[in-house]
Amino acid sequence: MSMISAIQTYVKTYGSLAANAPVWVDYIGKEPTQYAISPLPGARIVETYLDESTTREYPFAFELVGFTADDATRLENLGFFEAFAKWLETQSKAGTLPTLDAGMTPEKIEALGWGYLLDAGESGTGVYQIQCKLTYEQEP
Numbered sequence: 663m664s665m666i667s668a669i670q671t672y673v674k675t676y677g678s679l680a681a682n683a684p685v686w687v688d689y690i691g692k693e694p695t696q697y698a699i700s701p702l703p704g705a706r707i708v709e710t711y712l713d714e715s716t717t718r719e720y721p722f723a724f725e726l727v728g729f730t731a732d733d734a735t736r737l738e739n740l741g742f743f744e745a746f747a748k749w750l751e752t753q754s755k756a757g758t759l760p761t762l763d764a765g766m767t768p769e770k771i772e773a774l775g776w777g778y779l780l781d782a783g784e785s786g787t788g789v790y791q792i793q794c795k796l797t798y799e800q801e802p
């Protein structure tokens with residue numbers, strides 16, 4: 663299973679996703695409500711150990727296409743991302759992390775900041791995004 667596929671499967675377990683809304687990979691539609699997981703540049707080896715195992719990071723963005731027509735709706739969208747960031751933190755503390763391939767052990771998954779409006783559409787919709795990362799150990 664690819665890293666992004668593991669993250670997609672994991673994010674789909676978040677209980678506050680809209681019912682029947684798709685969670686795409688590296689694609690986001692134009693109509694609300696849709697979600698996407700997109701890899702970000704910067705995946706890297708953080709540390710290499712004597713046994714040649716490594717600690718690595720996989721950065722990704724979680725996106726939402728939502729309505730932006732009024733202030734209350736925009737606040738609701740931003741609140742969704744605040745709650746998502748808290749969920750990631752709680753899941754990491756509990757050790758409930760994505761299932762990775764053999765030889766890879768997840769350590770934590772976290773939001774790197776706050777959700778924000780990435781792109782405002784012309785029809786009262788927009789794309790919101792929060793940047794995140796998965797930290798994991800990889801055996802040699």
